[in-house]
Amino acid sequence: QVYKLPAISLRLFNVYGPRSRTTGAYGAVFGVFLAQKLNGKPFTVVGDGTQTRDFTYVTDVAQAFIAGAESSVTGEAMNVGSGHHYSVNYLVELLGGDAIYIPKRPGEPDCTFAETTRIIKKLNWTPKVSFEEGVQTMLGCIENWRDAPVWDPTSIGQATSAWFKYLGRS
Template sequence: LAGKADIVPSIEHPDIYYATNVQGTFNVLECGRAANIKRLIYAASSSCYGIPDVYPTPESAEIRPQYPYALTKYLGEEMVLHWAQVYGLPALSLRLFNVYGPRSRTTGAYGAVFGVFLAQKLAGKPYTVVGDGTQSRDFTYVSDVADAFACAAASDISGEIFNVGSGHHYSINELVGHLGGAVEYIPKRPGEPDCTFADIQRIRTQLGWQARVDFATGVARMLEAIELWREAPLWDAGSIHEATRSWFKYLGDH
C-alpha cells in the first residue's frame, strides 16, 4: 500500500516507479524474510489486465500492462509470488479494482474520477467526463477492501492471487447521475479499458469474502464526506489536457 500510484507520473518518471514499486517491494520481501514474518499481503493493481478480452475478468486473464505504473505493480506481484514459492514466505496478492471512499488522497496528479468530480461539484463546475461516459468501472468501497485484507491475513493460503472487486460495474454516466450536475465531455484516452469488472469467484470461494457496500450507498457516503475535497485540485478540460499530454504522446497511436 506504500507504492507509487498514478498513470501520467509513471509515464514521465518510470525510474521512480521502478525504484519504489519494484525495488521497494524487493526490500520489503527481504526484510520480511529476515524477520520471519507471519504474513505478507501485497496490494496489487487490476491495471495489470490492461484492456481485457473477458468480462468479468478472472485472475487467469492475460497480463497486458499499458503504462509503467501497471507494469511495476505487476512486477512487484511477481516477486511476492516468487518469494512465496522459493523461500516459503507466507504471502499472497490482492488485485484491487477501482477502490473509492472517504479519506482517499486529495492531492497530487490528475487521477481517480471520484476525487476529480467531488472537487468539481464543490466548485459548481461541470464534471469532466472522458469519452461518452458509457465506460464502466468496478467501483469497490474502501471498507470492503479493508475486509478483504483482513480475510487474506487470517487465512493460511500462500502464493495465490485474488481479485478484489464489487462484483458489479457502473458507467461514469451512472456515477454522474448519483452526484447530480452538469457534464462536459472530453476526449477519450488511449490505453484505458471500456470496462473493468472483476471475477470474484476465487476470493469468494477460498477466502469467504465478498463486497457488502452497494454503489448507491458508497456514493452517498462520499457525498457526506465531500468537504474533505474542499482543498483538492480543481480540474477542468484545459488543465486536464495539459496534465495528460504525456499520456496521449506515449500511449496514443504510433
C-alpha cells in the same frame, strides 16, 4: 516462492472512499468529480461516459486484506472488486450535476470488471457496500475535497500526457 514465504496477491479495482486522491494521471474519478461539484463546475467526463468501472468501496478493500491476512491460503492471486460495473454517466447521475465530455485518453479501458469468484471461495470475502450507498457516503464527506484541485478539460489533458509516458509513447 524462492523463500517459501506464505503470500497472496490482491488485485484492487477502482477503490474509492472518503480520502480518494484527486491528482496525477490516475487520480480517481470520485475525487475529481467531488471537487468539481463543490466548486459548482460541471463534471469533466473523459470519453462518452459509457465506459464502466468496477468501483470498490475502501472498507470492503480493507476487509479483503484482513481476510487475506487471517487465512492460511497462499500462492493465490485474487481480484478485490464489487463484482458489478457501473458507467461513469451513472456516477454523474448519482452525484447530481451537469457534465462536459472530452476525448477519451489513449489506453483508457472501456470496462473494468473484477471476477471475484476466487476470493469469495478462498477467503469467504464478499463486498458489503453497494455502489449507491458508497456514493451517498462520499457525498456526506464532500467537504474533504474543499482544497482539492479543480480539474477542467485543460488540466485533465495535461495530466493525460503522463499516460503517454507509461504507455511508451512520446
